[in-house]
Amino acid sequence: MKLITAIIQPDKLDEVREALIKKDIKRITASRVTGRGQHVEEDLYRGQEVALDLIPKVRVDIACNEKFVKVICDTIIKSARHNNGKLGDGKIFVTNLEECIRIRTGEKGADAI
Amino acid sequence: MQRIFLKIIMTFGFIFCSGSLAFSGEEIGVDSGVTSWMITSTALVLLMIPGLAMFYGGLVRAKNVLGTMLHSYSAMAIIGVFWAVCGYSMSFGPSVMGGWFGWDPDLVFLSGIDDKIMDAGVPEYVFAMFQGKFAIITPAIIAGAFAERVRFKTYCIFILLWTILVYSPLCHWVWAEDGFIFNMGANGAIDFAGGTVVHISSGISALVIALYLGSRRGYPRTAMHPNNLVMTLIGAGLLWVGWFGFNAGSSIGSNLDTARALTVTQVAGASGALMWMLIEGFKHEKVTSLGVASGILAGLVVITPAAGVVQVKGAIILGFIASIFSYSAIQMKNKLGYDDTLDVFGIHGVSGIVGALGLTFFIRSSWMEEAAILAGGSWTVLQQLGVQALAVLITVIYASIITFILVVILEKTIGFRITEREEMEGLDHSLHGEHGYGLINLN
Numbered sequence: 001m002k003l004i005t006a007i008i009q010p011d012k013l014d015e016v017r018e019a020l021i022k023k024d025i026k027r028i029t030a031s032r033v034t035g036r037g038q039h040v041e042e043d044l045y046r047g048q049e050v051a052l053d054l055i056p057k058v059r060v061d062i063a064c065n066e067k068f069v070k071v072i073c074d075t076i077i078k079s080a081r082h083n084n085g086k087l088g089d090g091k092i093f094v095t096n097l098e099e100c101i102r103i104r105t106g107e108k109g110a111d112a113i
Numbered sequence: 114m115q116r117i118f119l120k121i122i123m124t125f126g127f128i129f130c131s132g133s134l135a136f137s138g139e140e141i142g143v144d145s146g147v148t149s150w151m152i153t154s155t156a157l158v159l160l161m162i163p164g165l166a167m168f169y170g171g172l173v174r175a176k177n178v179l180g181t182m183l184h185s186y187s188a189m190a191i192i193g194v195f196w197a198v199c200g201y202s203m204s205f206g207p208s209v210m211g212g213w214f215g216w217d218p219d220l221v222f223l224s225g226i227d228d229k230i231m232d233a234g235v236p237e238y239v240f241a242m243f244q245g246k247f248a249i250i251t252p253a254i255i256a257g258a259f260a261e262r263v264r265f266k267t268y269c270i271f272i273l274l275w276t277i278l279v280y281s282p283l284c285h286w287v288w289a290e291d292g293f294i295f296n297m298g299a300n301g302a303i304d305f306a307g308g309t310v311v312h313i314s315s316g317i318s319a320l321v322i323a324l325y326l327g328s329r330r331g332y333p334r335t336a337m338h339p340n341n342l343v344m345t346l347i348g349a350g351l352l353w354v355g356w357f358g359f360n361a362g363s364s365i366g367s368n369l370d371t372a373r374a375l376t377v378t379q380v381a382g383a384s385g386a387l388m389w390m391l392i393e394g395f396k397h398e399k400v401t402s403l404g405v406a407s408g409i410l411a412g413l414v415v416i417t418p419a420a421g422v423v424q425v426k427g428a429i430i431l432g433f434i435a436s437i438f439s440y441s442a443i444q445m446k447n448k449l450g451y452d453d454t455l456d457v458f459g460i461h462g463v464s465g466i467v468g469a470l471g472l473t474f475f476i477r478s479s480w481m482e483e484a485a486i487l488a489g490g491s492w493t494v495l496q497q498l499g500v501q502a503l504a505v506l507i508t509v510i511y512a513s514i515i516t517f518i519l520v521v522i523l524e525k526t527i528g529f530r531i532t533e534r535e536e537m538e539g540l541d542h543s544l545h546g547e548h549g550y551g552l553i554n555l556n
Contacts, residue, residue, distance in 0.1 A: 010176070011537035014331055044546035056548070082534075 001097035001113060002069050006060045007035065008080040008090040013058045019079035020062075023071055027113075029061040039088025057090065063097055065110050144234025150367040151239045157358025158246035162189055162253060164351030168406070169257050171345030172455050176539025177261045178340055178549035184256035184268060188249050191269055192276055196245035197223055203281035204244065208291045214282045215289055233365050243362060244284075251280055251311045257455030258319030259529075261337075262329050262536055265544045267529045271519060279318065279515050283310050283508060294507065298500035299488035300480070305374065306363035308418025308469040309508040316462020317509050318516040319453060325520050326530050328452035330537065340550075342402055349406035353382050356413045360420040374420040377428035378413065384432030385412015385464075392440050407443075407460060411435040414464035419472035427475025434471060435464040469505050473498040 008016060013030060020028065034054035042049045062072055073092055081089050102112040166185035173181045192200065199221050206217030219225025226237040252272035286292040287302065287310050294302045294309075304310060329337070339345060360378040364370035389408025390400045415435035416428055423431065442459040453459065473494055484492040523529045535543040542548060 011534070011539065014335055014537065018331075041542075042546065043542070043548060049546075 001063065001065055001100055001110060003095045003097045004060075004062045004064065004069065004072055004076075005093040005095070006062075006076050006080065006090060007033070007037075007057050007092075008060060008076070009082070009088060010056055010058050012080045012082075012089075013060075016060065016076055016079045019075045020072070023075050025062065025064075025068070025072055025075070027062070031059050031061075033057050033059045037088065037091070041088075055088070063100055063113055065113055069094060141230045141232060141234060143230055143236060144367075147233055147365075147367045148235050148239060150371065151235050151243060151362060151365065154358035154362025155239060155243040155246060157355045158243065158250070158362065159189075159355075161352050161355030161359065162186070162246070162250050164348045164355055165250060165253055166348070167344045168348030168352060168410075169260060169455055171341040171343065171348060172257075172339045172403075173260050174337055174539070175340040175550055176541055178541065179545055179547050180265065180540025181256070181260045183265070183545065184260070185253040187265075187269060188253040188256075188272055191273055192249040192252065193245065195273060195276060196241075196248050200248055200276060200281055201241045201244065203277070204248070204284040205241075205289050208285070208289070212286070212291070212293055215285045215291075231365075235365065240365065247307055247311060247359075248276055248280055248284070251307075251315050252276055254311070254315040254457060254461055255319045255322065258323040258453045258457040259326055260454040261540065262326065262454075262531060263529055264527075264531050265540070267523050267527055270527070271523055271529070274519055275318065275516065278519070279314060279512050280310070283314055283511065286507075287504070294504050297503065298484075298497060299492045300484035302500050302504035303422055303472060303476075303497075304418045304469065304504065305421035306360045306417045308414075308465050308472075309504055312414050312417060312461040312465030313469065313505060313508045314512040316458045316460075316465055317512050319457035320462060321513050321516045322520050323453040323458070324451055325517065326524070328450075329454065330533055332452045333447070333450060339403070346402055346406055349409050353409055353413060356382065356417075360417060364421070370421060373424075377416050377420050377423055377425060380425055381412040381416035381419075381428040381432040381435075382409050383412065384429040385409055385415065385436045388412075388433040388436035389440060392436065407439065407456070408436045410460050411439040411464045414461055415468035415471070417465070418469045419475070422477060422480050423472055423475040424477050427472070431468060431471050431475065435467050438467050439463050466505055466509075470498065470501050473501050 006016075010032075017028070017030075020026070033056075035057050036054055039055060041052050041055045043052060044050070060076070064072060073094070076092060099108065100110075100112045101108050162185050166182040169185065170178050170182040201223060202217050202220035203214045206215035206220050208214075209216040217225070223238065223241055226241065229237040231237050231240060252275050255272075255275070256268065286294040287304050288295060294304075302309075331337075356378055357375055361371045361375040364374055386405050386408035389404045389411065393400050393404045412432035412435055415431045416423070419427070419431060439456075439460050442463040443456050446453055446456065446459055476494070476497065481492060481494075481497075484497070488496075520529060531540070531544070
């Protein structure tokens with residue numbers, strides 16, 4: 001089992017979700033986060049351009065069985081990229097998932113995902 | 114003159130443009146009671162614009178909250194200046210161009226009213242400012258229909274052109290003493306505080322633009338949750354408070370008419386809210402906060418044209434009917450699938466029409482007797498209904514045609530709708546370089 005964590009631009013969340021749903025990947029967790037990579041974003045404050053220290057991003061977490069990792073990553077890469085890719089489009093982290101338990105039934109492992 | 118004079122006293126108590134003062138001959142003093150109430154009303158109507166900004170601002174997604182609230186605030190800036198420059202002259206000057214609108218060079222920059230006191234004992238400055246607030250809020254109401262998807266620059270140009278070409282002529286026709294709708298039928302078409310001029314005109318224009326510009330990306334597939342219903346409720350509350358200035362101030366007096374307008378405004382707002390609660394309670398077994406806010410608005414909109422002529426029983430019934438119609442219109446919109454983002458047509462357009470027509474059946478008898486005398490014998494409810502229907506029809510046709518032409522030209526030339534990328538990113542950052550809710554994100 002793997003945990004896929006993608007950090008994407010907020011304006012791409014809808015497209016990523018739509019693309020995932022098309023591939024039948026419906027169980028996801030999304031949260032607002034702030035962070036900083038190479039991307040710089042500026043706001044205006046009374047005529048002054050202010051670079052945000054931490055930039056709003058969206059974090060998408062998907063737990064899945066091994067065989068889905070490739071299709072999920074490919075789908076996110078395709079849908080979260082601006083045109084041919086620009087700074088700030090985000091990153092995907094894939095980590096090993098030790099255990100997964102469904103609270104309602106107590107099922108464990110691959111069945112519970 | 115007699116007829117016009119009666120009209121002024123009885124219900125509308127409205128317009129004394131510079132020309133009509135000439136015949137009164139004598140110096141009129143300032144009535145401090147009336148003047149202070151009118152100044153209060155002016156401030157109350159201004160309060161409705163931040164109220165509207167909060168009402169609308171809370172309903173859109175978090176990425177569009179500032180852009181949406183700015184639609185209201187920028188109307189204060191743009192129409193606020195335009196009204197003083199020549200809007201007042203276009204609305205309340207004597208008819209020119211066959212009565213299309215008014216014009217009086219003396220009223221440009223309000224320069225001719227510097228020392229003018231109206232027959233009602235109110236300095237004309239106060240009346241001009243009071244009316245200016247109506248001109249500000251009307252285009253701001255339209256903005257709800259195309260929230261979350263228009264260019265700010267084009268919006269600014271649009272509201273200016275719309276106020277020149279739609280609002281000012283309509284205001285002139287309905288409220289200026291030589292306006293042709295003001296003089297229709299025996300005793301004029303009844304529009305006490307802006308059923309046709311404000312709510313029907315903005316509602317129908319909103320519908321036209323929503324249909325022409327199309328839906329937001331993802332509508333109605335993607336759920337688009339309000340970012341802050343708490344703010345929406347505060348906005349609805351401010352609108353209700355401000356509406357006392359809007360309606361009771363429209364008596365241009367501080368007298369029995371004012372008291373009547375104030376009472377029916379309160380009662381209709383309440384009955385609109387009550388009916389919406391009942392509908393939702395029975396249909397969904399849950400009363401929603403947005404439902405109550407919508408019911409308040411429907412009730413207040415419906416009583417706006419009627420506040421001068423209906424009594425309490427009529428106000429309660431009108432409030433009930435308004436909520437039923439507006440609720441149904443919104444369900445219908447969901448079925449038809451067009452994207453009137455914040456239901457401007459469903460609330461303002463529909464309840465405005467319900468009010469302008471429905472008020473006919475609840476007119477107090479003294480008004481009808483007056484109309485009968487003016488008509489030289491008899492004047493029936495059906496005859497008045499015909500006058501009301503004609504006024505509504507003219508407003509709907511005129512506002513929708515001019516709005517359609519404006520929006521097509523603006524979309525084809527400078528572009529009205531924002532790009533898909535900007536729309537996805539949200540108005541706040543892409544158009545204004547700001548974020549509404551800094552506190553949600555650590556920074």
